[in-house]
Amino acid sequence: MSRDVRRLLIVHHTASPTLQELFEAVRQGAATDEVEGVEAVARAALRATAVDVFEADGIILGTPANIGYMSGALKHFFDTVYYPCLEETRRLPYALYVHGGNDTTGAVRAVESITAGLGWERVHPPVEVTGAPGKDDLAACWELGATVAATISPV
Template sequence: MSQEARRLLIVHHTASPTLHELFEAVRRGATTDEIEGVEVVTRAALHATAVDVLQADGILLGTPVNIGYMSGALKHFFDTVYYPCLEETRRLPYGLYVHGNNDPAGAVRAVESIAAGLGWERAHHPVTVVGAPAKADLEACWTLGATLAATIS
């Protein structure tokens, strides 16, 4: 990648085979050959740092629904980066994908609330998948990744 490449950070908690399938679809979309000049960096939520966020031009977040909320790992990520990134990452474009076996609304609402507090700007509506992903769900994840990559390219 050239020094001019824009960086898309994917922060995910991939705790199941289904979430791995969604993550891979998002990553394939973000790395499509149709979009040039974007470096895609992936970090597990428990290992992503404020430096990762500060170096990003856009961010994609992935989480399971845990008891109606985002995963503890993604919450830990937000707790770790919130204040160090508060001023420097305003207007950072972001996207979100969520998987659960029940209603994902609480998880989406929690992530969007924290992202709004950080001043991040939603670049694509959240992709929510309940139960086993259908072909349309995987396509929506691919589109999410491609949209975020295109947004920052």
Template sequence: MARLLLVHHTPSPALQAMFEAVVAGASTPEIEGVELVRRAALSTTAVDVLEADGYLLGTPANLGYMSGALKHFFDTIYYPCLDSTRGRPFGLYVHGNNDTTGAVRSVETATTGLGWEKAAQHVVVTGEPSKADLEACWELGATVAAQLST
């Protein structure tokens, strides 16, 4: 069975709603053969990453950057996973109160360095997530999971 690792930092109600929509999409019954593993960014280990076949990443935009928790995740796993995870698919969702550009760019820099492949369009939301935003989060989860489905 393929393993999809969802690494997230979810400090707000808006991010919680996005997280739940991603989880619902990634675990939809129509997609078979994929185990969804959820980990808070501060507790995710290199072993978690090495055991996964694909990744979903969720972060707030904090001061023009990804959250410190997601940055810590990348700092922790980068070198132990650098050669072993190249080519694996990932998806990203980001929430910010205004500008999310720096957060997206910082995650793209880390994933490019790891050699991960963007599996779907990023979901980027400013302000309160709309119904369409949450549907996009569902699609993100389902799309990445479907790429791992057997």
């Protein structure tokens, strides 16, 4: 891939219609025409690999909050990529969106702990959505996608 185009990796566990709505809003924001030179690539958390991370110039993580923690799928992703990526991906720009029935605190804390260990740099506050997403929640997800894309844009 030419360095004229930067790659934004979206690693997500989309296990419900609600998470699908959030994911679509993030993906649309990441692909906005207002940001040039960025290719958004989505990978399901159970399929994403260290190679995907190595090829990324930025990453967005999406997960449900399950029993006070990130999804098992996103945990599997981190288990798979942590040591191979530990030294190679420091300062990788990242952002996070989380959906929970009534609380997202534990999931956010867990992801932020792991990304801190990896040395990734958060470029947007986590978007935390509980219950059914409203218009403002979807707009926040769009903004998250657009912000990370703009952060890594070569233009």
